[in-house]
Amino acid sequence: MQNQNNFRSGFVALIGRPNVGKSTLMNYLVGQKIAIMSDKPQTTRNKIRGVYTDERGQIVFLDTPGIHKPHSKLGELLVQTAQNALDEVDLVLFLVDAAEGMGPGDRFIMENLKKVKTPVFLVVNKIDQVHPDDLLPLIDQYRRLFSFKEVVPISALQGNNTSTLLELILKELPPGPQYYPADQVTDHPERFIVAELIREKVLQLTREEIPHSVAVVVEEMSKRANRNLIDIRATIFTERPSQKGILIGKKGSLLKEVGKRAREELERLLGSQIFLDLWVKVKKDWRNEEMLLRQFGYREEE
Numbered sequence: 001m002q003n004q005n006n007f008r009s010g011f012v013a014l015i016g017r018p019n020v021g022k023s024t025l026m027n028y029l030v031g032q033k034i035a036i037m038s039d040k041p042q043t044t045r046n047k048i049r050g051v052y053t054d055e056r057g058q059i060v061f062l063d064t065p066g067i068h069k070p071h072s073k074l075g076e077l078l079v080q081t082a083q084n085a086l087d088e089v090d091l092v093l094f095l096v097d098a099a100e101g102m103g104p105g106d107r108f109i110m111e112n113l114k115k116v117k118t119p120v121f122l123v124v125n126k127i128d129q130v131h132p133d134d135l136l137p138l139i140d141q142y143r144r145l146f147s148f149k150e151v152v153p154i155s156a157l158q159g160n161n162t163s164t165l166l167e168l169i170l171k172e173l174p175p176g177p178q179y180y181p182a183d184q185v186t187d188h189p190e191r192f193i194v195a196e197l198i199r200e201k202v203l204q205l206t207r208e209e210i211p212h213s214v215a216v217v218v219e220e221m222s223k224r225a226n227r228n229l230i231d232i233r234a235t236i237f238t239e240r241p242s243q244k245g246i247l248i249g250k251k252g253s254l255l256k257e258v259g260k261r262a263r264e265e266l267e268r269l270l271g272s273q274i275f276l277d278l279w280v281k282v283k284k285d286w287r288n289e290e291m292l293l294r295q296f297g298y299r300e301e302e
């Protein structure tokens with residue numbers, strides 16, 4: 001039984017330029033291979049979470065979209081989301097890349113952070129790639145521009161100093177409840193990737209018959225206790241009933257094929273057995289409604 005009085009919990013936003021290692025850190029801390037890592041920037045575009053739990057407390061990580069200068073209405077929405085997220089959390093982790101050094105993107109983020117009241121930790125990642133002598137001058141550079149509550153150098157890839165980071169985070173969080181069961185995979189980064197992957201299979205199999213406006217929402221994603229199996233329930237939204245018919249196909253054959261291809265690829269990607277439950281629904285004019293945009297994960301238009 002956890003001691004309710006000492007148990008701490010709260011929400012922590014992870015921010016940083018693309019490629020600084022946010023997903024790697026989340027994966028390391030949460031202990032599962034969840035977010036897809038890649039060398040391509042902007043793989044994690046929407047607001048997503050990982051949950052870390054131990055006997056001391058629970059940290060709910062919000063992997064906010066990168067704060068960058070917006071180019072479209074949806075882009076603005078994205079930056080606004082990031083900004084709102086930062087105001088609502090208990091702590092902000094600002095991740096930077098020790099090997100890359102400080103860039104204009106970092107300065108832009110620090111300018112935005114000045115508008116936020118939440119305490120900020122500077123997390124200097126990829127220290128395995130720099131000489132220790134170069135670390136202090138780099139940290140000084142950041143410190144001159146912003147007043148950080150803590151500065152923690154780490155290697156998310158190798159796990160160096162990550163336990164210190166956890167300790168400092170937990171110290172910063174208020175006493176609170178356990179929001180999520182310890183073994184639940186919920187609202188994880190891969191939801192977005194799962195949705196994108198299903199959408200890709202739909203487009204591959206339907207060609208011109210289904211327009212690119214088709215949207216996929218992952219409604220539920222949970223890991224079965226003590227088993228390497230993830231249950232995923234997802235809905236494919238089309239604009240017209242006729243498209244729904246096409247997507248389902250004769251006796252459900254097309255939908256079945258979409259599900260089969262998506263499942264096989266997801267199993268490879270996530271290294272886990274997948275039970276995929278796919279639905280098709282008609283949602284008229286979803287593109288025009290902001291509410292639905294939210295639901296669909298603030299996806300930026302190509």
Ligand SMILES: Nc1nc2c(ncn2[C@@H]2O[C@H](COP(=O)(O)OP(=O)(O)OP(=O)(O)O)[C@@H](O)[C@H]2O)c(=O)[nH]1
Binds near residue numbers: 018040129
């Ligand atoms: N050497 C080294 N490489 C790292 C470390 N952390 C992350 N990387 C690498 O940096 C690259 C980007 O890492 P991600 O975790 O995908 O970065 P991200 O910040 O989540 O990127 P976006 O999702 O695009 O915003 C990957 O190739 C990682 O393997 C680290 O501590 N050391």
